[in-house]
Amino acid sequence: MKDIADLIARIFIALIFLFEAYDSIKFFKTTKSQMTDYGFTWNQDFLLVSAIVLMIVGGILVLSGYRSSFGAILLLVFYVPVTWVLHSWWNDPIEIQREQSLLFMKNVAIIGGLLLVFVNGSGRYSIKRLFATTKVP
Numbered sequence: 001m002k003d004i005a006d007l008i009a010r011i012f013i014a015l016i017f018l019f020e021a022y023d024s025i026k027f028f029k030t031t032k033s034q035m036t037d038y039g040f041t042w043n044q045d046f047l048l049v050s051a052i053v054l055m056i057v058g059g060i061l062v063l064s065g066y067r068s069s070f071g072a073i074l075l076l077v078f079y080v081p082v083t084w085v086l087h088s089w090w091n092d093p094i095e096i097q098r099e100q101s102l103l104f105m106k107n108v109a110i111i112g113g114l115l116l117v118f119v120n121g122s123g124r125y126s127i128k129r130l131f132a133t134t135k136v137p
Contacts (some may be wrong), residue, residue, distance in 0.1 A: 002123070003027070003123050003125055004125070005126035006122070006123030007065075007123060007125040007126075009113065009116075009117075010062050010063060010065060010068065010117060010122065010126075011063060011124075013062055013065035013110065013113050013114065013117065014059040014060070014062045015059075015063075016059075016110065017055040017056075017058060017059035017062075018055065018056065018059040018060070018063070020055055021052050021055035021056045021059065024048065024052050024055070024059065025052060026030075028048070031048060032044050032135040035047070035048065036103055038085060038086060039085075041051050042053060046065070050077055051077070051082075054074050054075065054076060054077060054078040054105065055075070057071070057073070057074055058071040058072070058073075058074035058075035058078070059071070061074070062075065062114075062117055064126065064127040064128075065122030065123065065125065065126020065127050065129065066122070066126065066127040066128045067128070068117055068121060068122040068126065068128075069117065069118045069119075069121055069122075071117075071119060072114045072115070072118040075114050075115050076111065076115075076118070079107065079111060079114070080111060082107075083104060083107040083108070083111065083134075086103075087100050087101075087103045087104035087107060088100070088104075089101040089103075089104050
């Protein structure tokens with residue numbers, strides 16, 4: 001049961017980042033304007049493309065289970081700073097503090113899930129395990 005739960009958790013965590021990467025690609029200009037709203041004006045194209053690459057590579061590594069700990073680190077490198085900047089509810093007006101605090105705590109929970117993937121690895125059902133147990137003729 002633990003192995004199946006590891007697989008399902010990795011799928012759910014990876015899907016968040018793969019969907020966010022897809023959304024950032026599809027709405028590239030809108031995402032850049034949102035970056036300006038949050039004060040990211042330095043080299044926006046580089047920052048956005050780097051974030052998309054981190055989300056895609058990290059998401060695929062976590063999803064497949066191949067080097068899932070490294071994938072979790074890539075996603076943490078992206079997600080921890082983004083969480084603190086985008087959902088800094090303590091600086092927001094009182095009208096949106098509740099919503100932003102909930103989004104902040106959701107991101108903290110996702111960060112916790114990534115830390116679990118980092119510490120525990122990919123589990124039994126992964127590409128890494130498939131490569132390790134396959135016999136080459």
